[in-house]
Amino acid sequence: MIKNHHPGEMAELKVRSGQNVREQELGRVEQDLGEYSEKGRVSFENIGKSYKTVRGQIPIISGITADLEAGTFTSILGPSGCGKSTLLNLVAGLDHPTEGVLRVHGRPSRGIPDSVGFVFQEPALYPWRTALENVVMPLEGRIPKAELRDRGLQQLDRVGLLACRDRRPHELSGGMKQRVMLARVFLTRPAVLLLDEPFGALDALTREAMQASLLDLWICDRPTVIFVTHAVDEAVYLSQRVIVLSHNPARVATDTVIDEDYPRNQTFRFCQRFSDWCKNLHSYLAPSFERENVG
Amino acid sequence: MRLLQSTDSRAGKIRSLIIPLVLLLGWETLSVSGTVSSVFLPGPVAVIEALLNQLTTGTLVANLMPTMQRYLLGFALSCIFGIPIGLLCGVSARVRGYINAALEFLRPIPPIALIPVLILWLGIGDASKVAIVAYGAFWPIWLNTMLGVQEIPVLLRRSARVMGIHGTRYFTKVALPAALPKILAGIRISAALALIVVIAAEMIEATSGIGYEIVNAEQTFHSANMLAYIVVISVVGYIVNGFLRLAEHRVYAGRGLSDTSIETLE
Ligand SMILES: Nc1ncnc2c1ncn2[C@@H]1O[C@H](COP(=O)(O)OP(=O)(O)O)[C@@H](O)[C@H]1O
């Protein structure tokens, strides 16, 4: 069983691992996390998921095997409708695989695992709460009020929405809502961070700013990130590893380590190697699109 | 105060007064001209006179107080039971399984039919009246609370689960606030129902209260008094409804929903 740590205690653990950034960059560091000897590790072992429909059992995901080590940044790339969101739901414990073994923090997952943050594809904000109140929701009643507020404001600042702290969701644009969601998930400093097309609703400039924020956070807290996107360039820029999924059912089309300096330099976007990587990954995507068009 | 009127403009307000004024005028002429005997239909002026008379002699307050007490106490009880039970039923399919069948058997029983039963059990005093009001007002609150919770978007429920919000925290932080607009709509329906039930209960068996006085006035041919008490009921209902609409309006505006959604909930 995954033990329920007191949140304060957990934050402390994370702060400690944050101080180890230098060491971690040099190699994997033995983290003294007691119960969580493999905290942050996510592994898929021959994972399959099918849904029962009127047309019978429909496989959505089939035979996915991948081991995501703690503190790594992986993108899942695939055409829309291939099963990316479904895969994240499995990791978050919101749904269960019909085949295979899924391990979160090194343990076969049942129920909602501890220390997992999830930014859904659509903004899940509570309409009666202000932006700040939405951000602090996960830790409300668990840490002192003043500290809660400070931490909430800090995260809102991180996503550039400090000025909007008292606005309610209906007074925010789609992109702003998505950024409030990011602030909320950053607040808890989870060991596993699931992001489902989090920058889909953003304009190019805000998107780049948010990508930088996300990388900052990753450098500081070292969560295991699973970043779902359908944008090839975003995947190449942000992640150490890209898993491309095929369609109908989703299988691993390629599992590629983007062997470049990490975290990326802004100039990486504009160099030849970047577009080579994109072209390479795109070739795994293209057939799925065609198949989809053919029907 | 805009919400107390469904029309915004000044012209609209004036327009909404035309029909009531015409009716009052017609009523007064019928009565004053003697076309209808004033024993059956005293005119508005006579009714207002009776009302003022009741007010100055203190009879009105003496009868309004017990009615309001029964009304508000019964109504409060219906909220105290209806909201938590509704929340539980909404959140848990298992609780629904246990409770709903039993409740659905009780629901078709009209409160009025239970009045003799409750008088038999609880006596002719206030307890039986409060109980009957609570019973009658319980249903819309319970039902609306349950539906309000069941209508919480899957995304918000999942998000709460991922944030580790469950148990009591789920009730206070998600279920109750999310269902609030629906609950308020239920409360408003219940408020109207509770008023009907309290008056009916008093008309059947009581020694004081507006309902009792209406029957009393009818039996002693004090038609103006009878109509005056009916006007009082209307005013009480109007004021309570106004307050509740104001509360609903606040909640709706806070979430960026428009007043028209209130109309459709009626
Ligand atoms: N509850 C469900 N029942 C049946 N089919 C589902 C269910 N949820 C998702 N699907 C199907 O699974 C496929 C993958 O969905 P999803 O994971 O949302 O795709 P993506 O996130 O890659 O766009 C879709 O074809 C969708 O219709």
Ligand SMILES: [Mg+2]
């Ligand atoms: Mg999706």
